[in-house]
Amino acid sequence: MANMDISLKEMMSIDGALGAAVVDYGSGMALGTLGGSKDLDLQVAAAGNTEVIKAKLRTMDSLGLQDAIEDVLITLSGQYHIIRPMTGRGGKGLFLYLALDRGRANLAMARHQLRGIEERLEV
Template identity: 45%
Template sequence: MADYNALVGDIASEVNGFIGASVVDLNSGMTLATRSARPDFDLEVASAYNSEMVKGKFRTVEALGLSSELEDMLLTLSDQLHLIKLINKETFIYVAAEKSKTNLALLRTAVVLQFKKHGV
């Protein structure tokens, strides 16, 4: 099993405009590791709500009878990018970054490279 604290720490150092990241247990919505650059950015709340969104997407894929597997989800806000990337069917990582300091390609690349580095 990967060291999730090291994973989020390395993502924090690699993503320009990093706001926060958490590794989340999908079933409970509880965080397994967190790192935040902003004390007012509540990763516990974001993680719990994001787990419901991921579960909803799993239900959508099933309802549509798709054979595809969910890999990641992206939310774009006016000033932020939020990436949710599945680690496995029970766990995902959530990363938030400032939109003005990074872009989707750089954010995804940083996360994928750290997944490889940490054997995720």
């Protein structure tokens, strides 16, 4: 089991990582962040991506879908943004957020690594 600081460091070790956060989607607040830049404000990203998760959960509820979100991928011209809701004990209501440089990242590997990090994270 890994703590938040270790998990954030592991997220930032993924090829192409630009910024990482663990976010409470009840409040929209980032519980921990690492990386980012003046062009990638992780606090703003945490709040905005909270709305993405809430909207998707509302839509799934309206459709009567009895499934869980594995991850949400947002593809920009120069970046990938992965939002992964936590499913483990103690992680309910939290998600991992990872921004990647599209030119340096391997999306399949990043998703695979993020799944492993989420499984090991103890909040």
